[in-house]
Amino acid sequence: xxxxxxxxxxxxxxxxxxxxxxxxxxxxxxxxxxxxxxxxxxxxxxxxxxxxxxxxxxxxxxxxxxxxxxxxxxxxxxxxxxxxxxxxxxxxxxxxxxxxxxxxxxxxxxxxxxxxxxxxxxxxxxxxxxxxxxxxxxxxxxxxxxxxxxxxxxxxxxxxxxxxxxxxxxxxxxxxxxxxxxxxxxxxxxxxxxxxxxxxxxxxxxxxxxxxxxxxxxxxxxxxxxxxxxxxxxxxxxxxxxxxxxxxxxxxxxxxxxxxxxxxxxxxxxxxxxxxxxxxxxxxxxxxxxxxxxxxxxxxxxxxxxxxxxxxxxxxxxxxxxxxxxxxxxxxxxxxxxxxxxxxxxxxxxxxxxxxxxxxxxxxxxxxxxxxxxxxxxxxxxxxxxxxxxxxxxxxxxxxxxxxxxxxxxxxxxxxxxxxxxxxxxxxxxxxxxxxxxxxxxxxxxxxxxxxxxxxxxxxxxxxxxxxxxxxxxxxxxxxxxxxxxxxxxxxxxxxxxxxxxxxxxxxxxxxxxxxxxxxxxxxxxxxxxxxxxxxxxxxxxxxxxxxxxxxxxxxxxxxxxxxxxxxxxxxxxxxxxxxxxxxxxxxxx
Numbered sequence: 001x002x003x004x005x006x007x008x009x010x011x012x013x014x015x016x017x018x019x020x021x022x023x024x025x026x027x028x029x030x031x032x033x034x035x036x037x038x039x040x041x042x043x044x045x046x047x048x049x050x051x052x053x054x055x056x057x058x059x060x061x062x063x064x065x066x067x068x069x070x071x072x073x074x075x076x077x078x079x080x081x082x083x084x085x086x087x088x089x090x091x092x093x094x095x096x097x098x099x100x101x102x103x104x105x106x107x108x109x110x111x112x113x114x115x116x117x118x119x120x121x122x123x124x125x126x127x128x129x130x131x132x133x134x135x136x137x138x139x140x141x142x143x144x145x146x147x148x149x150x151x152x153x154x155x156x157x158x159x160x161x162x163x164x165x166x167x168x169x170x171x172x173x174x175x176x177x178x179x180x181x182x183x184x185x186x187x188x189x190x191x192x193x194x195x196x197x198x199x200x201x202x203x204x205x206x207x208x209x210x211x212x213x214x215x216x217x218x219x220x221x222x223x224x225x226x227x228x229x230x231x232x233x234x235x236x237x238x239x240x241x242x243x244x245x246x247x248x249x250x251x252x253x254x255x256x257x258x259x260x261x262x263x264x265x266x267x268x269x270x271x272x273x274x275x276x277x278x279x280x281x282x283x284x285x286x287x288x289x290x291x292x293x294x295x296x297x298x299x300x301x302x303x304x305x306x307x308x309x310x311x312x313x314x315x316x317x318x319x320x321x322x323x324x325x326x327x328x329x330x331x332x333x334x335x336x337x338x339x340x341x342x343x344x345x346x347x348x349x350x351x352x353x354x355x356x357x358x359x360x361x362x363x364x365x366x367x368x369x370x371x372x373x374x375x376x377x378x379x380x381x382x383x384x385x386x387x388x389x390x391x392x393x394x395x396x397x398x399x400x401x402x403x404x405x406x407x408x409x410x411x412x413x414x415x416x417x418x419x420x421x422x423x424x425x426x427x428x429x430x431x432x433x434x435x436x437x438x439x440x441x442x443x444x445x446x447x448x449x450x451x452x453x454x455x456x457x458x459x460x461x462x463x464x465x466x467x468x469x470x471x472x473x474x475x476x477x478x479x480x481x482x483x484x485x486x487x488x489x490x491x492x493x494x495x496x497x498x499x500x501x502x503x504x505x506x507x508x509x510x511x512x513x514x515x516x517x518x519x520x521x522x523x524x525x526x527x528x529x530x531x532x533x534x535x536x537x538x539x540x541x542x543x544x545x546x547x548x549x550x551x552x553x554x555x556x557x558x559x560x561x562x563x564x565x566x567x568x569x570x571x572x573x574x575x576x577x578x579x580x581x582x583x584x585x586x587x588x589x590x
Contacts, residue, residue, distance in 0.1 A: 009262055012265065013262070019172055019235070023157065023159055023174065027159075027290075031288065039124070041064070041299060058306075059306055061305060061306060061309060063379075064302045068120070071119075071123060071294075071413070072116060072120050075119055075413060079106070080421060080424060080486070081486040082483070083484045083485075084098045084483055084484075085482045085484065091480055091481070097463040098435065098481065100445070100457060101459065102428070102431065103447040111147065114147060118280055121152055122280045122281065122282040123293055126293035126296070127155075127164065128151075129150030129151075129154075129155040130278045130279065130280070130427055131147065131150055131277055132145075132147050132276045133148065134270075135148070145434040145439065150175060152290075154176045155173075155174070156176075157170055157277075161289045162288055164291065165423075167275075167279050167289050172235060172238065173277045174233055174234065174235050177234075178197045178232070182227070190258075192259075193258050194230060194260045195230055230258055232257070232258045235253075235256070236268070238253070249268065251273025252267075252273075252275060271437045271476075272430055272433035272478060278427055281419070301378050311367060312371070322359050325355075330350055330353035330355040425483055428483035429483045432481050432483055433478040436464060437475075442460045442461070444457070445458075502519045506518075
C-alpha cells in the first residue's frame with residue numbers, strides 16, 4: 001500500500017499544507033470568529049468604542065468576568081475522587097499502587113491549576129485541549145508523565161469530528177506554539193531552523209499567499225522581537241501505509257515542523273497507540289466538536305447593560321449641570337465664555353433679553369428596571385442564582401428548602417462537571433499507559449496526607465508488576481485497568497451533601513447504619529486509618545481505666561465480661577457505646 005503522506009520532505013510538507021488549509025478554513029469560518037476580542041472583552045477593555053468624546057462617561061460593570069470566575073471556582077473547589085479498577089482480581093494491588101502514584105503526581109505537579117486553566121479556557125472560547133504526555137523537562141530535566149492544558153487558539157483538528165470526546169480518533173490533530181529559535185536548534189540539533197514566527201501575539205491575520213492561509217502571530221504590541229523565534233507545529237496524523245503486511249505507523253504518525261524544517265517524523269511513541277490530545281467543550285455544538293463559550297452568550301447583554309448605566313450617569317450629570325438657554329444678546333461674548341456651573345454664580349443679563357437654565361428631565365423609571373432585569377438575565381444565563389451566590393432566596397428560611405434550592409440551582413454546574421469528569425477519565429486512561437511505559441526510577445513520591453501536610457511513599461517498579469500471565473506483553477499491561485472518576489465528586493456541594501448524609505446515618509437510632517471508617521471514607525478524609533487507630537487506642541485505654549476503677553471500688557464484673565457492663569472493645573465503633581462510656585465515667589459507675 002502506498003504511503004498516504006509520503007516519505008520525501010517535499011511530499012510531507014505539501015500534505016501538511018493541505019491539512020492546514022482544510023482545518024484553518026473551517027475554524028476561521030465557523031468557530032473562531034470574535035476570538036481575537038474575547039480576552040480584552042473579558043478584562044473589560046473593549047466594552048466601549050475606542051474613540052468616545054471626553055464628556056461621555058464609559059462605565060464598565062464587568063458581570064461577565066465575575067460570572068466566569070465564580071463558575072470556575074465552583075467547579076474546582078474539590079478534587080475529584082479517582083478509582084482504578086483491575087479487570088482481574090490478582091491485579092488489585094497494582095491498581096491500588098496506580099491510584100497512589102496518580103495522587104502523588106497530582107500533588108507534585110499542582111494539577112489543580114491545570115484543571116482551572118482547562119475550565120477557564122473552555123468557558124471563554126468554548127473549548128479547551130489537554131495533552132497527556134511524557135515531558136522531558138519535568139523533575140528538573142529527569143522527565144515525568146503529566147497532563148498539560150492547550151490554549152484552544154493553538155489547537156486544531158479534523159473538522160469531520162463532531163464530538164469532543166472523539167478528537168483523538170480523528171484523522172489528524174495539530175498543536176502550535178512559539179519558541180526561541182536558539183532553543184529549537186539546540187533541542188533538535190538542526191541549524192536550518194528559521195526564525196519565522198510572525199509578530200503580535202495570538203492575533204490572527206491573513207497572510208498574502210496563494211492559498212490565503214491564516215498565520216498565528218506572536219509578541220503583541222511590539223514592532224520587533226528582541227530574540228529570534230520560530231513557529232512550531234506538532235502534528236498527529238493517521239497514516240495506514242503498510243510494509244510487508246504490517247502497518248508502518250501503528251497508532252498514527254507524529255511529525256514536528258519547527259521553523260519550516262521537519263525535525264521529527266516517527267510513529268506514535270506511546271504504548272496506547274492513541275493520539276495524546278483530548279478536549280473539553282463547554283456548550284455543546286451538535287455540528288462540531290468545537291463548543292461555544294459564555295462570552296458569546298453574554299457579550300451583547302454586557303454591552304447593553306453598560307450603555308444603560310452610562311445613560312443614567314450622564315442624565316445625573318446633566319441634572320446637576322443644567323443647560324443655559326438665552327437670547328444671543330443677553331451676554332457679551334466674553335461673558336458667554338465665563339458662564340459655567342460654579343455654585344452661587346451671579347449673572348447679569350441685558351434688559352429685554354432672556355437667560356435661564358433648562359433642567360433636564362429625569363430618566364424614566366423603566367430604564368432602572370431594565371438595568372435590574374439585565375443583571376438578573378446575565379446571572380440566569382450564567383447559572384448564578386441567589387443560592388449559588390450565597391444569598392438567602394426570598395423568604396425561604398428552612399435549611400431543607402434552601403438545600404433543595406441549591407441542588408436545583410446547581411443542575412447546570414453538575415452538567416459541566418460531568419463533562420470535566422468524562423475528560424479526566426479519558427486522560428486518566430492514557431496516563432495509566434504512560435506510567436507503565438515511563439515510570440522506572442525508584443524514588444520517593446509525595447501526596448497530601450491532610451490539607452496541611454504531605455505524606456511520602458517509595459515507588460519501585462515492582463509495584464507495577466503482577467502475575468506474569470497478565471504481563472506477557474508489557475506494552476499492553478495498561479489494558480488490564482479501568483480509570484474512573486466518581487460521578488459528582490468534583491463538586492464541593494455534592495461532597496458536602498454526601499458527608500452530611502453519612503453523618504446522619506452514623507447517628508441513626510437504635511443502631512448506626514454506617515461505621516466511623518465509612519463516614520471518613522465518604523468524606524475522603526486524609527489519613528483516616530491513622531485517625532481511627534488513634535481513636536481506638538484512646539477508647540481501649542478508657543476501657544482499661546474503667547475496669548481499674550471497678551476493681552478499686554470492689555465491684556465484680558459479671559461472668560464472661562471483663563470490662564463491667566460497658567461495651568466490649570470490639571463494639572466501641574458504635575456512637576451509642578461511646579456515649580454510654582462517657583455517662584458511666586461521669587457517674588463513677590461501670
